[in-house]
Amino acid sequence: xxxxxxxxxxxxxxxxxxxxxxxxxxxxxxxxxxxxxxxxxxxxxxxxxxxxxxxxxxxxxxxxxxxxxxxxxxxxxxxxxxxxxxxxxxxxxxxxxxxxxxxxxxxxxxxxxxxxxxxxxxxxxxxxxxxxxxxxxxxxxxxxxxxxxxxxxxxxxxxxxxxxxxxxxxxxxxxxxxxxxxxxxxxxxxxxxxxxxxxxxxxxxxxxxxxxxxxxxxxxxxxxxxxxxxxxxxxxxxxxxxxxxxxxxxxxxxxxxxxxxxxxxxxxxxxxxxxxxxxxxxxxxxxxxxxxxxxxxxxxxxxxxxxxxxxxxxxxxxxxxxxxxxxxxxxxxxxxxx
Amino acid sequence: xxxxxxxxxxxxxxxxxxxxxxxxxxxxxxxxxxxxxxxxxxxxxxxxxxxxxxxxxxxxxxxxxxxxxxxxxxxxxxxxxxxxxxxxxxxxxxxxxxxxxxxxxxxxxxxxxxxxxxxxxxxxxxxxxxxxxxxxxxxxxxxxxxxxxxxxxxxxxxxxxxxxxxxxxxxxxxxxxxxxxxxxxxxxxxxxxxxxxxxxxxxxxxxxxxxxxxxxxxxxxxxxxxxxxxxxxxxxxxxxxxxxxxxxxxxxxxxxxxxxxxxxxxxxxxxxxxxxxxxxxxxxxxxxxxxxxxxxxxxxxxxxxxxxxxxxxxxxxxxxxxxxxxxxxxxxxxxxxx
DNA sequence: TCTGGCACTCGCACGCGCCGAGTGCCAGGA
DNA sequence: TCCTGGCACTCGGCGCGTGCGAGTGCCAGA
Numbered sequence: 001x002x003x004x005x006x007x008x009x010x011x012x013x014x015x016x017x018x019x020x021x022x023x024x025x026x027x028x029x030x031x032x033x034x035x036x037x038x039x040x041x042x043x044x045x046x047x048x049x050x051x052x053x054x055x056x057x058x059x060x061x062x063x064x065x066x067x068x069x070x071x072x073x074x075x076x077x078x079x080x081x082x083x084x085x086x087x088x089x090x091x092x093x094x095x096x097x098x099x100x101x102x103x104x105x106x107x108x109x110x111x112x113x114x115x116x117x118x119x120x121x122x123x124x125x126x127x128x129x130x131x132x133x134x135x136x137x138x139x140x141x142x143x144x145x146x147x148x149x150x151x152x153x154x155x156x157x158x159x160x161x162x163x164x165x166x167x168x169x170x171x172x173x174x175x176x177x178x179x180x181x182x183x184x185x186x187x188x189x190x191x192x193x194x195x196x197x198x199x200x201x202x203x204x205x206x207x208x209x210x211x212x213x214x215x216x217x218x219x220x221x222x223x224x225x226x227x228x229x230x231x232x233x234x235x236x237x238x239x240x241x242x243x244x245x246x247x248x249x250x251x252x253x254x255x256x257x258x259x260x261x262x263x264x265x266x267x268x269x270x271x272x273x274x275x276x277x278x279x280x281x282x283x284x285x286x287x288x289x290x291x292x293x294x295x296x297x298x299x300x301x302x303x304x305x306x307x308x309x310x311x312x313x314x315x316x317x318x319x320x321x322x323x324x325x326x327x328x329x330x331x332x333x334x335x336x337x338x
Numbered sequence: 339x340x341x342x343x344x345x346x347x348x349x350x351x352x353x354x355x356x357x358x359x360x361x362x363x364x365x366x367x368x369x370x371x372x373x374x375x376x377x378x379x380x381x382x383x384x385x386x387x388x389x390x391x392x393x394x395x396x397x398x399x400x401x402x403x404x405x406x407x408x409x410x411x412x413x414x415x416x417x418x419x420x421x422x423x424x425x426x427x428x429x430x431x432x433x434x435x436x437x438x439x440x441x442x443x444x445x446x447x448x449x450x451x452x453x454x455x456x457x458x459x460x461x462x463x464x465x466x467x468x469x470x471x472x473x474x475x476x477x478x479x480x481x482x483x484x485x486x487x488x489x490x491x492x493x494x495x496x497x498x499x500x501x502x503x504x505x506x507x508x509x510x511x512x513x514x515x516x517x518x519x520x521x522x523x524x525x526x527x528x529x530x531x532x533x534x535x536x537x538x539x540x541x542x543x544x545x546x547x548x549x550x551x552x553x554x555x556x557x558x559x560x561x562x563x564x565x566x567x568x569x570x571x572x573x574x575x576x577x578x579x580x581x582x583x584x585x586x587x588x589x590x591x592x593x594x595x596x597x598x599x600x601x602x603x604x605x606x607x608x609x610x611x612x613x614x615x616x617x618x619x620x621x622x623x624x625x626x627x628x629x630x631x632x633x634x635x636x637x638x639x640x641x642x643x644x645x646x647x648x649x650x651x652x653x654x655x656x657x658x659x660x661x662x663x664x665x666x667x668x669x670x671x672x673x674x675x676x
Numbered sequence: 677t678c679t680g681g682c683a684c685t686c687g688c689a690c691g692c693g694c695c696g697a698g699t700g701c702c703a704g705g706a
Numbered sequence: 707t708c709c710t711g712g713c714a715c716t717c718g719g720c721g722c723g724t725g726c727g728a729g730t731g732c733c734a735g736a
Contacts, residue, residue, distance in 0.1 A: 025698050038710050043699070061698050061716045101497055103567070139473050139489070149487065149495065151477070157487065157497050159439055161676055229441070235573055236591035249587075253574035338499055363729050376679055381730070399685045399729050 002052070008035060009045045010054055011078045014066050018314055023063030068279035068313060071291070075276050075317050082318040084326040088116075092330050099334065102126075102155035106231050109307065109331050114234025116323040119311035120252075122262055122294075125229040126154035126304040126335065128222055133184045133192065138177045138214070143167040146210075148217055152189075154304055155338050158227075162217050165209040172207045176214065189222055228263050232256055234309075241312050248312075251286030256310070261287075266306040269294045274321045279313045289313060293320050297328035299336040307331070346373060347383045348392055349416045352404050356652055361401030406617035406651060409629070413614050413655050420656040422664040426454075430668050437672065440464075440493040444569050447645065447669050452572025454661040457649035458590075460600055460632075463567040464492035464642040464673065466560055471522045471530065476515045476552070481505040484548075486555055490527075492642055493676050496565075500555050503547040510545050514552065527560055566601050570594055572647075579650050586650075589624030594648070599625075604644040607632045612659045617651045627651060631658050635666035637674040645669070 002010075012033045016024040026039040026046060035042065046064055049055045054070035057063075066074065084092070095112050099105040106123050113121035128150075137149040146162040179202060183195045196215050200208045221227060235256065238249050255261050261284050268283070269275030269292075277292045291313045296303025307328055309320060350371045354362040364377040364384060373380065384402055387393045392408035395401070404412065422430070433450050437443040444461050451459035469490040477485040484500040517540060521533045534553050538546045559565060573594065576587050593599050599622050606621070607613030612633045618626050629651045634641025645666055647658060 023698090027698075039698095040710055040712090041708085044709085047700080057699090059716095059718065062718075063698065101499070134479065135477050135485075137475055137477070137487070139475070141472065147473075147489065149475070149489075151485065151487075151497070155497070155499075157495055159489070159493070159495050161439070161493075233595060236588060236595055239588040239591065250574060250577040253577065257571060257574055361729090365729075377729095378679055378681090378731095379677085382678090385731080395730090397685095397687065400687075401729065 002048075005035065005037070006045045006049060007073075007078060008033075009042055010049055010066070010070060011074060013046075013049075013055060013064055014070065014074045014078070017065050018316055021314065023058055023065050025063035028063070066314075068281065071278045071313055071317070072281075075278070079318045081274065081325060082322040084322055089326060089330075092116075092326060096330055096334050102157070102338075105155070105331065105334055105338075107233075109327060110231050110233035113307065113309055113323065113327050114237060116327065117234075117293075117309045117311065117320050118240065119234060119237050119309040119315065119320065120232060120256065121234045121307070121309050122230060122232045122256075122266065123307040123331075124263070124266055124305040125231075126152065126156050126298075128152060128156065128158070128189050128227045130189075130298075130302070130304045131156065132186060132188050135185060136177070136180050136218070138173055138180070140168070140170065140173055146173070146214065148214060148221075150218070150221060154299060154335050158221055160217050160221055162210075162214050164213060166206060168207060168210045172203065172210075176203070176207075176211060192222065193219055228259070230259065230262060230266075232262070237311070248289055252290060252310070255284050255286035265292055265310075266294050266308060269296075269306065269308075272296070272303075274325050275308075276317065276321065291315055291317075293317070293324050295324050295328045297332045297335075299332055304335075341383075343373065343375070344383045344387060345411075345416060346371075347380055348387055348404070348408060349412060351384075351387075351393060351402060352408065352412045352416070355403050356654055359652065361396055361403050363401040366401070404652075406619065409616045409651055409655070410619075413616070417656045419612065419663060420660040422660055427664060427668075430454075430664060434668055434672050440495070440676075443493070443669065443672055443676075445571075447665060448569050448571035451645065451647055451661065451665050452575060454665065455572075455631075455647045455649065455658050456578065457572060457575050457647040457653065457658065458570060458594065459572045459645070459647050460568060460570045460594075460604065461645040462601070462604055462643040463569075464490065464494050464636075466490060466494065466496070466527050466565045468527075468636075468640070468642045469494065470524060470526050473523060474515070474518050474556070476511055476518070478506070478508065478511055484511070484552065486552060486559075488556070488559060492637060492673050496559055498555050498559055500548075500552050502551060504544060506545065506548045510541065510548075514541070514545075514549060530560065531557055566597070568597065568600060568604075570600070575649070586627055590628060590648070593622050593624035603630055603648075604632050604646060607634075607644065607646075610634070610641075612663050613646075614655065614659065629653055629655075631655070631662050633662050633666045635670045635673075637670055642673075 012029050013024050016032060026042040029042055030039050046055065050064065053067060054073055055064040056067050058065060092112060096108055099108050106125060109123045110121045131152040131154050134153045135151045139147040141147055144164040144167050146164060146168065148160045148162055150158040179199060184192050187195060199215060200211045203211050238252060241248055265282065274293060274295045279291060280288050282288065282292060290310050292308055292310050294306050294308025296306050298304040308324055350367050351362050354370060364380040367380055368377050384393065388402065391405060392411060393402040394405050396403060430450060434446055437446050444463060447461045448459045469492050472491050473489045475487040479485055482502040482505050484502060486498045486500055488496045517537060522530050525533060537553060538549045541549050576590060579586055603620065612631060615630045617629060620626065620630060628648050630646055630648050632644050632646025634644050636642040646662055
């Protein structure tokens with residue numbers, strides 16, 4: 001129903017508005033893009049686009065700006081993901097390769113994403129529930145006090161204190177450690193509960209309490225949504241939001257401080273590729289004037305976590321999507337190596 | 339040289355300005371505080387205070403606002419740290435007690451501080467170099483690939499990958515693990531280098547390369563300023579900075595993103611009690627219009643790290659100092675228990 | 677040394693008018 | 707049928723002048 005030219009006009013509006021941050025009028029459009037028609041024609045097209053809800057006027061007698069619906073159409077049908085250039089790809093790789101441990105990988109990824117996209121970057125730590133167990137370690141700190149250390153194949157390490165109901169001998173400890181590891185090492189975390197179910201039965205009556213306590217601590221660690229962690233960065237980029245930003249920036253900062261909000265935000269994107277949520281498509285009210293570009297990453301083919309950026313709806317979608325996708329790819333590689 | 343009343347006037351100015359965020363004039367001062375003198379007298383005092391550089395006028399014929407020097411005098415001589423109330427103290431304790439591991443303690447502390455002070459909170463992880471070793475763990479991931487896990491008495495856990503120059507047997511590994519722990523467990527990290535110096539000599543020639551590699555990885559982990567980590571939160575509070583904030587907020591956000599800047603900021607405060615750095619006293623330019631209130635915390639008497647808040651120079655110093663001190667105290671307790 | 681009085685300053689809010697970018701509509705032409 | 711040039715209209719932004727009021731400095735008198 002929308003003619004080819006009208007789509008072209010929409011694309012031109014989005015591109016100009018993203019560049020100039022100012023409402024774009026019919027005359028400016030014809031001057032900067034050779035659409036082959038006069039401003040008057042463009043005006044008619046604009047009226048039609050406005051009728052359909054793809055663009056809007058901030059005030060009468062101003063230029064047009066894209067609506068969320070307009071950006072949606074642009075992303076879905078008018079824009080191609082812009083691939084990174086070779087030097088950019090090399091830079092990404094170099095930057096990530098120096099990482100010394102998982103925290104470092106995540107921290108570097110956040111900084112990298114923030115720099116590349118000039119937006120706020122969010123990186124989720126590899127999910128425990130979607131990883132496999134590399135090793136479980138038990139340390140005796142005091143006669144009735146243990147430390148449980150959990151290590152995943154993605155390099156993530158979690159530790160928990162365990163207060164035992166009764167003192168636990170060094171031999172029992174070694175036994176438990178060995179049995180635990182032989183059962184769960186290399187297995188997926190989601191399988192752990194059933195794998196250790198009958199473990200207490202292998203121990204003396206007096207040790208069973210402690211073994212159960214250790215196991216329940218282990219299982220608690222895996223409870224979804226407790227185990228998720230993430231890191232954000234590049235919040236200084238929010239200051240480039242626009243001239244009217246003082247009122248925009250606060251709800252965004254507030255939303256970014258809520259782990260739950262961000263996790264939901266990333267979690268909602270089920271798409272295997274890059275997902276874009278524009279303006280009001282985001283459930284959280286504070287993020288109604290932002291877009292979220294996210295993608296899963298993982299060491300193998302499977303995604304173990306998500307990463308993405310949060311920026312104004314008026315953003316360079318092709319470039320941002322390209323950067324996000326590229327970074328996710330390289331982070332996956334780095335994790336596979338470690 | 340400054341009479342008692344003039345100090346009283348300064349105190350009144352600081353208090354009013356902190357409350358109203360607006361320059362305060364002589365008339366308003368006499369109305370809100372019973373100084374026992376007329377506005378005209380206060381005006382003379384103000385002129386004197388301005389002469390000495392404690393207060394300033396934003397423009398001719400406006401009220402006065404305190405200068406950095408004025409705040410400094412206020413903090414040093416006119417203000418007492420405001421202790422937390424009993425319910426507040428209970429709330430702090432309750433909030434921190436639910437923490438499940440060190441990351442959680444730090445995360446909760448950041449949120450707590452940000453909420454209590456309504457400012458940006460910064461919490462440094464317990465320094466490795468100022469902690470003692472609880473345990474060193476070595477795991478074999480592949481024939482020539484180890485994972486080194488370092489656990490401190492404050493609950494901090496660091497892990498590193500080690501690529502061995504030669505395959506390393508399971509018995510050698512157990513041997514190294516045992517020797518390493520018997521030497522360093524319970525010792526201060528700063529002593530570790532000398533304690534492990536001659537360790538390679540106890541091993542067969544073929545294993546020495548690997549042992550050395552492990553040790554140098556261990557030592558690298560301890561290099562100061564690489565090993566420091568921190569967490570920040572409450573950046574949304576920056577939006578309460580003032581009406582002129584758009585230009586203020588960016589450099590602050592940028593400074594907060596630089597780990598190094600923050601570490602220096604906290605590191606500079608050598609005072610055993612609460613330290614306050616006001617405005618231009620902060621070396622970093624972006625923080626010239628902010629004040630930093632920080633204090634050391636630790637499980638015992640000794641500080642293992644710092645925490646604090648960053649806010650506008652126009653802040654409630656007594657209250658902020660009280661909150662920071664109280665939180666530090668409770669975090670110390672929590673760490674001592676774990 | 678403090679106080680009341682007084683003239684002065686100056687930032688700010690308000691109202692006004694101009695300018696110009698941008699629009700919608702319409703009649704004429706391909 | 708679709709495009710184009712022309713035209714009248716709208717309205718936000720900007721510069722300017724004005725009045726107001728909070729606040730000041732200074733001075734003479736208690």
